Amino acid sequence: MVSLGDFSMSSLTGLFSADMAIDLGTANTLVYIKGRGIVLNEPSVVAFHMKDGRKQVLAVGEDAKLMLGRTPGSIQAIRPMREGVIADFDVAEAMIKHFIRKVHKRTTFSKPKIIVCVPHGATPVEKRAIRQSVISAGARRAGLIAEPIAAAIGSGMPITDPTGSMVVDIGGGTTEVAVLSLGDIVYARSVRVGGDRMDEAIISYLRRHQNLLVGEATAERIKTQIGTARMPDDGRGATLQVRGRDLLNGVPKEIEINQAQVAESLAEPVQQICEAVMIALEATPPDLAADIVDRGVMLTGGGALLGELDLALREQTGLAVSVADESLNCVALGTGKALEYEKQLRHVIDYDS
Template identity: 50%
Template sequence: MSIDIGIDLGTASVLVYVKGKGVILKEPSVVAFDRDTNAIKAIGEEARLMLGRTPGNIVAIRPLRQGVISDYTVTEKMIKYFVQKAMGKRTFKKPRISICVPSGVTEVEKKAVEEATYAAGAREVNLIEEPVAAAIGAGIDISKPCGNMIVDVGGGTSDIAVISLGGTVVNTSIKLAGDDFDEAIVRYMRKKHNLLIGERTAEDIKIKIGTTYPLIEDEAMEVRGRNLVTGLPKTVTVTSSETEEALRETTGQIVEAVISVLERTPPELSADILDRGIMLTGGGAMLRGLEELIEEKTGINTMTAEDPMKVVAIGTGQFVEFMGGRKDF
């Protein structure tokens, strides 16, 4: 029994799709290990809870930075752990693994992902570009000769591509995404409220009240951190209109990238996109107001995929079947 597995190896989280079962695993891509012994203490959600809260000898790190492997050995162990967890113990044959990479990666970076996956126990490895996987996962039939625009906002990179006939026509990948939203909130809190907060708190703010487009009713939440003037813990109330201000520059750059891809799109495909709209996928697409913002700046109808977080993993898993169909064709 051979198993086909699709892995969305993201900067923020790893999702594993198993053929016939769907997405069965979604964990943060964080690894905690002991500096003294080099032993891995925790992987996934358990390790994420340790971020910014560990003693000196234990470090919680993200082995992927901006969609690219920054720590090879740790990534290999992490992939191995997730593959074993997804497959369970009883396996006789090594799995076929499809894994996705951002559209702008170099050959060297692709090779690193491929080798890490083979080392983690794969029999065969297929690399797929993220926007293509996102389109398949969102249920778009990409084998037809008509243009589809995908904006995949992940944790470390945002991939924007126009896809037709199963391949990308124009694409761009910018190293600006969910993590940069968090950093923008951290900077804003420091500048405006003299409050130092960690990245986990920033992420909470982004998820609960974050918006990139003015809301009809302002929402607020209490944020705790360290006062930079007195050095003591302090509580501040933050509103959603402040998050809009904090995120304006970062989201503006994503919109600019979308416009630059549209400018390079062949006219026939531009007509298709105007007709079919822009599809938003990835965890970053869950940020409120992003649809409205892109729609306002481009004038093109924009919608978010049904389950934006899982779309890439599903597409990665279904890619093998899709390619199987293409081979017969």
């Protein structure tokens, strides 16, 4: 049965091109379609099993994330972009194709143009691999855009002005700190600290201080629900019940954890993010650094949502810090905007053809 919604959707996509922008993140992949906005937002996870020495994809995205940490020996669930670089090219390609086909299935007439954002530090080999995956998934043209530029556009910063802007994108695997002026990158640095490192810090804290073993999904839940970058004023803060395995006798147990404990466990990754900002500021030419002191720093990415991270950064760096609206969507929205306003923003997209 065809609903009215389906009908109008297919007639619309027949009229407009399905050109798309993709944010291929270490934790989440988002797809933006020109004229429509973000149409897909799923974890960057692939589950597969080995058959006759070849990887057979079982699930991608949301379905695959549910399998992380819960797979039997014959099945693997992995995050191909985990460290901010492509850890597994074949699996990454399968994932990119899956997501493109998922949103593109209704438009069979024309091949789309696709813009993908890549980390500033991506190697030429990685860039070529991403381009090829997109082309073999059916794109007519594949453009790349540097992630810090996309993040800055998406958070509404005036990147084409002759002033310095600093954007700090805190993703799952990496934090990218960049200084932009006149639409280009003056300084950029990527450190391998982000949401994953925070989860690991919580896991290791609970193991050492509570003899409790928890998985990544539980650690992430603790972080997003009561995580904080600063000690709570009352020395305790909100609490959360956490279940895991008792390391002493191997049985399941439940404990209560408070925000002070989470702040303590996150101190190191938070410190590393602060240091990356300080190093960037020191490496920035003086006039641009002065602009940043005037205008402050913009935080984007999921890690920017960590409780009081903006405050902690302000205390440690002395800079004004803001968290972007829709920080989890900034990079996808910025890449999408580059697609929508391609004439004005042509110089930020690299087509290599």
